[in-house]
Amino acid sequence: MSTPRDDDALSWGGDDDPTLDVGEKRAPEPGADALEPEPLQPAPAPRSAPAPQPAHPRAASDERHPEPSAEASDDRDATTSGSLGNVGLVGIGMVAATFLLFAIGWLVAGFRLRDAGLPIPDVTVVALTIGAGLAPLVWFVTVLALTRGRRTWQRFLMLILGIVLLVPWPFLSLGVLA
Numbered sequence: 001m002s003t004p005r006d007d008d009a010l011s012w013g014g015d016d017d018p019t020l021d022v023g024e025k026r027a028p029e030p031g032a033d034a035l036e037p038e039p040l041q042p043a044p045a046p047r048s049a050p051a052p053q054p055a056h057p058r059a060a061s062d063e064r065h066p067e068p069s070a071e072a073s074d075d076r077d078a079t080t081s082g083s084l085g086n087v088g089l090v091g092i093g094m095v096a097a098t099f100l101l102f103a104i105g106w107l108v109a110g111f112r113l114r115d116a117g118l119p120i121p122d123v124t125v126v127a128l129t130i131g132a133g134l135a136p137l138v139w140f141v142t143v144l145a146l147t148r149g150r151r152t153w154q155r156f157l158m159l160i161l162g163i164v165l166l167v168p169w170p171f172l173s174l175g176v177l178a
Contacts, residue, residue, distance in 0.1 A: 102136040106129065106133045107129060109129075109170035109171035110126075110170070114126065
């Protein structure tokens, strides 16, 4: 048996506000009558007369549930391609972490090359190191921005291509202890 206190836990303050009722019509705004016509409501059928039954039950169900057309499926594909499921979001997070690690790898390798005594001015090495460190992050953001309306597999294909192209080879070849 529930007590009034239990019912209070399941409600928000102001729930009894009549403007929040879903079933009620809102009052039309002034000037809205000229812009939008009121929808016509069918007249109620008399209670004594039975509702007419269609000769073919299949025809009645087709009227209530029309078959989806090719245009409807294209619209459905367009709306679902932009949204990622849980697996897609986890995959995007893993790819983002990979690109972040690549950026750190490029920065570490670049600063180690600066100390290696190469015949390149330090300003050039620092500029190239910063550019190399930003490359994975720029690739990730650019792919997400440019593939927004495309399918998920196309987005992941471009991200994986970036992972392959932007591997921090100097960091891997120098090693951690070099």
